Amino acid sequence: MKGFTLIELLVVVIIVGVLAGIALPQYEKAIEKSRSAEAIMTGKAIVEAQNRSLTAFPSDSVAEKSALDIKLTGGSWSDNVFSTDRFSYELQSGGVEITRVGGKYTLFMGNQSAAGGNWCKGSICAAMEGVGFENKGE
Numbered sequence: 712m713k714g715f716t717l718i719e720l721l722v723v724v725i726i727v728g729v730l731a732g733i734a735l736p737q738y739e740k741a742i743e744k745s746r747s748a749e750a751i752m753t754g755k756a757i758v759e760a761q762n763r764s765l766t767a768f769p770s771d772s773v774a775e776k777s778a779l780d781i782k783l784t785g786g787s788w789s790d791n792v793f794s795t796d797r798f799s800y801e802l803q804s805g806g807v808e809i810t811r812v813g814g815k816y817t818l819f820m821g822n823q824s825a826a827g828g829n830w831c832k833g834s835i836c837a838a839m840e841g842v843g844f845e846n847k848g849e
Contacts, residue, residue, distance in 0.1 A: 743815070747835055750798045750809045751842070754820040756781055757793075757800060757807045761822040773822065774804045818844060 760781045761773040771778060775791055779802075786795035791802040801808045805825035809818040816833025831839040836846040 743835055744838055746797055746811075747816075747818070747839065750800075750811070750818060751820075753783065753795075753798070754800060754807050754809045754818065756783075757802070758820045758822045761802075761806070765823055772804060773824075774802045776802060 757779065760779040763780060764771065764773050764778040768778075773779075776788055776793070783793050783800075786793050788794075793800040793802075797812055799810050799812065801810070806819060806821035809820065811817070811833070814833075816831060816835045818839065819830050821828050829844045830847045831844040832847045836844065836848070840846050
């Protein structure tokens with residue numbers, strides 16, 4: 712007789728299910744880390760634009776989009792908040808606050824006038840400590 716028994720097929724299905732159960736959370740973590748890298752890159756561009764503005768015009772507010780000398784794509788401005796489908800970037804005088812849509816985490820990137828530096832609150836902060844963010848917990 713050729714073929715597989717029902718027990719053999721059941722064992723294979725169980726093994727595949729266990730492997731998928733282990734791999735899926737790791738895959739989701741990797742995806743979220745890559746998305747946070749996107750947020751950091753955009754936030755860094757905003758902070759660098761704020762720093763250029765502070766250097767050129769120290770008395771002007773950098774919490775307004777008109778102070779930035781960059782053009783951001785992939786989203787839209789509402790007052791002084793730039794929003795994409797994944798993140799919102801709120802301009803503040805000391806830097807930019809980046810919030811993940813869905814509230815998974817919040818990052819703050821400080822500019823040259825900020826005293827607090829870079830911090831993180833939320834689910835991905837342990838990974839963010841390795842790239843210069845203080846874990847503020849939550």
